[in-house]
Amino acid sequence: MAERTVRIGSAHGLHARPAKLFTQAAAGSGASVTISKAGGKAVNAASILGVISLGINHGDEVTLAVDGDNADVVLEELSELLLTDHDE
Amino acid sequence: MELHGIGIGQGVAIGPVVRMSDPLPEPPEARSGLTPEQEGERARVALAAVAADLTARGARAGGSAQDVLEAQAMMAEDPTLVDDVTVRLADGKTAERATFEAFAAFRDLLVEMGGYMAERAADLDDVSQRVVAELGGLPAPGVPDPDHPFILVARDLAPADTALLDLDKVLGLITSDGGPTSHTAILAREKSIVAIVGVTDAAGLSDGDTVILDAANSLVNSDPDAGALTAAEARIAERAARADAPIGPGALADGTAVPLLANLGNADGAARAVELGAEGVGLFRTEFLFLGSSSAPTVMQQQEQYTRMLREFAGKKVVVRALDAGADKPLAFLNDADEENPALGLRGLRALRANEDLLREQLTALANADATTDAEVWVMAPMVATVEETEYFVSLAHELGLKTAGVMVEVPSLALLADRVLAHADFASIGTNDLTQYTLAADRMLGSVAGFQDPWHPAVLKLVGEVGAAGAALGKPVGICGEAAADPLLAVVLVGLGATSLSMSASALADVRASLSRFTLEQARLLAQAALAADGAASARTAVTDAAANLTVPA
Numbered sequence: 313m314a315e316r317t318v319r320i321g322s323a324h325g326l327h328a329r330p331a332k333l334f335t336q337a338a339a340g341s342g343a344s345v346t347i348s349k350a351g352g353k354a355v356n357a358a359s360i361l362g363v364i365s366l367g368i369n370h371g372d373e374v375t376l377a378v379d380g381d382n383a384d385v386v387l388e389e390l391s392e393l394l395l396t397d398h399d400e
Numbered sequence: 401m402e403l404h405g406i407g408i409g410q411g412v413a414i415g416p417v418v419r420m421s422d423p424l425p426e427p428p429e430a431r432s433g434l435t436p437e438q439e440g441e442r443a444r445v446a447l448a449a450v451a452a453d454l455t456a457r458g459a460r461a462g463g464s465a466q467d468v469l470e471a472q473a474m475m476a477e478d479p480t481l482v483d484d485v486t487v488r489l490a491d492g493k494t495a496e497r498a499t500f501e502a503f504a505a506f507r508d509l510l511v512e513m514g515g516y517m518a519e520r521a522a523d524l525d526d527v528s529q530r531v532v533a534e535l536g537g538l539p540a541p542g543v544p545d546p547d548h549p550f551i552l553v554a555r556d557l558a559p560a561d562t563a564l565l566d567l568d569k570v571l572g573l574i575t576s577d578g579g580p581t582s583h584t585a586i587l588a589r590e591k592s593i594v595a596i597v598g599v600t601d602a603a604g605l606s607d608g609d610t611v612i613l614d615a616a617n618s619l620v621n622s623d624p625d626a627g628a629l630t631a632a633e634a635r636i637a638e639r640a641a642r643a644d645a646p647i648g649p650g651a652l653a654d655g656t657a658v659p660l661l662a663n664l665g666n667a668d669g670a671a672r673a674v675e676l677g678a679e680g681v682g683l684f685r686t687e688f689l690f691l692g693s694s695s696a697p698t699v700m701q702q703q704e705q706y707t708r709m710l711r712e713f714a715g716k717k718v719v720v721r722a723l724d725a726g727a728d729k730p731l732a733f734l735n736d737a738d739e740e741n742p743a744l745g746l747r748g749l750r751a752l753r754a755n756e757d758l759l760r761e762q763l764t765a766l767a768n769a770d771a772t773t774d775a776e777v778w779v780m781a782p783m784v785a786t787v788e789e790t791e792y793f794v795s796l797a798h799e800l801g802l803k804t805a806g807v808m809v810e811v812p813s814l815a816l817l818a819d820r821v822l823a824h825a826d827f828a829s830i831g832t833n834d835l836t837q838y839t840l841a842a843d844r845m846l847g848s849v850a851g852f853q854d855p856w857h858p859a860v861l862k863l864v865g866e867v868g869a870a871g872a873a874l875g876k877p878v879g880i881c882g883e884a885a886a887d888p889l890l891a892v893v894l895v896g897l898g899a900t901s902l903s904m905s906a907s908a909l910a911d912v913r914a915s916l917s918r919f920t921l922e923q924a925r926l927l928a929q930a931a932l933a934a935d936g937a938a939s940a941r942t943a944v945t946d947a948a949a950n951l952t953v954p955a
Contacts, residue, residue: 319738327520329464332471359480360471361506364520367513371742 314383317350317375321397325369334393335360343380345390350375357390401622405574405599407615408585410888410911412635413551413572413594414624417609418544420554420561423525424532427496436489443485443495446534450527451476453540468523472558475527481506496535503528522577526558545569551613553605556597557584567593572613574620576602592907596620642914647677650902650913654920658895660913661717661903663881667705670712673906677913680717680776682829682903683881684709686762690723696758699765706769714774719829719879719903720766721808722759722793724782725751743843748783748810749793760800767801778804780829785811787820794825808881810834815863818870825876828867830899832882836860854937855884861897861931861940868898879903888915893944895921896928923951 322330338345338357345357347366350373355362357376368374374394378387432439451473458469475481481502488498503524510521530540543552543561549569554561556577573595575584588595594615605611605622612621612632621628650660661682662673673681689697689705710718725747739745752759763779770777781793784807797805806827809815815835822828832855837844839860842852855861864880871878879901880894886908892915894902904912919927930947934940 327517329467329471332467332474335474356479359478360474361478361524362480364517365506365509365513367517 313377313379314387315375315377316387316391317373318391318394320368320370320372320374321395323370323397325372326363326366326374326394330393331360331363334390335363337390337393341378341380341382341386341390343378343383343386345379345386346377348375348377349373401604403599403601403604403620403622405596405602405618405620406585407618408588408595408597409592410616411572411592411594411613411639412616412632413613414610414629414632414636415549415551415571417553417574417605417607417611418546418550419605419607420543420552420557421541424529424536424538424541427494427500427532429497430494431492432489432494434494436486436492439489439493439495439498440486442535443489443499443531444482446495446531447476447482447499449534450530453530454527472523472527475524476531496532499531499535500528503531522556522558526561551611553602554584572615573597574599574602574605574611574613576600643910645910645914647910647913649679650916652895652916652919652921652924654922656895656921658899658916659717659901660909661719661879661881661901662906662909663903664709667709667712669906670709674712676906676909678906678909680713680719681709682717682719682879682901684718684720686721686723687725690725696761699761699768702762702765703768706766707773710769710773710775710777715776717776717778719778719780719806719881722749722752722762722779722781724748743837748808749781749789750783752781753789753792759796763797763800763802770802776804777802778806778827780806780808780827782808782831783810783834784808785813787817787824790814790821791824809863809867810838812839812863815866818867819873822867822870822874822876827877827879828871829879829881829903830864830867832860832864832880832884835863835882839863855882855887856890856931856937856940858932858934858936858940861893861928864894864899865897865928865932871900872898877901886912888912889927889941889944889948891915892919892924892948893928893931896924896926919948919951926951 320326326334335358346354347357347363348354349366349368352366354377355366357363376387376390454469454473454476458466461469484502484505485498488501507521507524510517510524533540543565545566549571551572551574552570553574556575570593573584573588573593575597576599584595585597594613596613596615596618599620609622612624612628650658652658659679661680662678663683664670664673664681665685666688689702746754766777766779779797779802784790790807793807794805804826806825806829807814807821808831809828810831814821833844836853836855836857840852840857842849844853867878877900878898880899881903884890884894885902886904888911891902891912902912927944927947930943931940934943
């Protein structure tokens with residue numbers, strides 16, 4: 313299991329479009345991925361409703377946990393997505 | 401009767417109301433006669449069908465609508481939702497009831513979160529309605545399609561609706577819900593549709609009522625008399641004439657030239673900007689080259705992109721902003737440390753200076769592109785706070801072969817010392833968004849202090865005036881490249897304060913061009929004085945609006 317904590321780069325946080333890009337990538341990775349805010353519950357990162365319902369804002373720190381083959385590669389790709397500002 | 405909301409854009413529209421159909425009734429709670437497995441299969445088929453339909457609509461619509469529709473398709477097949485539906489089915493519920501309840505639960509969660517998330521609730525409601533309709537074999541709720549032009553009145557429009565709306569028939573949009581960041585508002589801005597969102601009393605409007613939509617004043621007149629209709633028609637005709645008017649260079653009524661430039665984020669928007677009469681580019685953002693990459697692009701890669709852009713503007717001015725990273729746009733390879741106050745942190749020129757190789761590479765790529773094209777390239781640094789930083793950037797740019805180098809005025813300290821800054825810089829360009837944020841000490845990303853983010857504030861205008869005066873004294877150009885330049889009346893005030901060019905999103909050019917042509921330089925200065933004399937942003941706007949109404953264009 314690989315884990316990393318990153319800060320959200322998108323100016324409006326992880327809502328519609330960035331959330332879509334992220335969950336698509338998580339679902340497409342083939343690995344089991346969860347995302348959580350500090351001290352909050354972890355949700356399935358392939359669930360757009362789960363991700364949106366965390367109410368993740370710009371600058372928030374979130375923790376990704378990846379289980380499966382290539383966990384490190386998947387973690388790297390997903391972290392990069394979260395760091396990027398998709399709103400500009 | 402006048403109904404109030406939030407107007408999008410500057411337009412006026414008159415037409416008959418057509419209301420969007422009311423939502424489907426809530427599915428009854430009666431127990432299912434089928435087994436949970438059978439109901440589960442019904443739900444799976446319906447969810448998949450709705451997801452496929454939304455994806456197909458997205459493909460047809462393209463653009464930003466496609467993203468939203470694809471997000472909705474993912475909501476329909478969301479694993480968390482499916483789990484929730486399965487649990488509800490095990491209680492003996494029908495597929496209709498179980499999916500309705502599952503969507504409603506997520507919807508309530510979003511509404512509770514407020515703000516941007518609450519506005520996404522409409523997306524979810526729309527998916528829920530489509531699934532219930534699919535299960536019952538009913539047509540999906542959607543926008544009406546009458547055979548005449550109409551003003552659409554809805555609670556809020558879902559992306560699935562707006563994407564396929566027949567825009568030739570839609571004269572305007574009124575929504576009772578939805579704020580300035582709702583899909584309706586985004587669509588209206590993108591397609592230049594006259595719209596007023598958040599009209600709480602819109603429920604009182606009936607099919608066939610003739611109404612006047614006045615987006616510029618955020619008003620709906622629900623029972624206009626003959627006089628109001630004539631006045632509105634005149635305004636519509638005036639605006640149409642303006643859009644059709646031959647596009648000339650920006651100028652005041654007395655002939656004083658005020659070049660109107662476009663703000664661009666990449667080369668793709670260039671052709672359209674030229675079509676709308678942009679006389680050059682006043683702000684070319686270069687972040688797009690860097691975002692999403694974990695390392696900086698090479699000199700060659702950058703040079704290619706800059707060349708592509710500069711070719712579109714042969715013989716015209718293009719002001720390129722050096723990489724503006726930090727605060728709202730962090731980049732992994734530049735901003736690695738966490739900051740408590742990123743807007744006040746290592747951003748803009750500060751970040752570039754800390755990574756001077758990167759700055760040198762960018763300036764070199766730009767100078768190379770400049771050498772192989774015919775555009776007139778100017779370069780400027782973002783987030784400059786001191787005269788010393790100005791000297792540093794300007795001399796580095798000159799050294800690397802760029803002839804015209806200047807600074808963005810976003811920090812009040814730079815505006816206050818504008819005479820000393822402009823002694824070194826070849827020009828200044830005022831970024832009104834950040835200048836407002838720093839002058840009023842209000843984070844522009846924070847909704848709770850959004851009320852402070854108004855460039856009409858006399859304190860902001862006073863700083864603009866300082867830069868304008870220094871520019872005039874030293875014979876150096878002073879441009880404006882923030883949202884403020886796109887406000888037709890504020891644009892006149894900015895020119896009155898000494899701005900020599902205005903840069904804005906291309907869609908605002910026609911309205912600003914028309915507004916400038918109504919006033920002489922002397923009148924623009926009078927309006928600027930009226931704004932400076934006010935106590936706050938709202939009273940400055942009112943004072944200038946009143947003063948402008950009393951001025952007539954000299955014959």
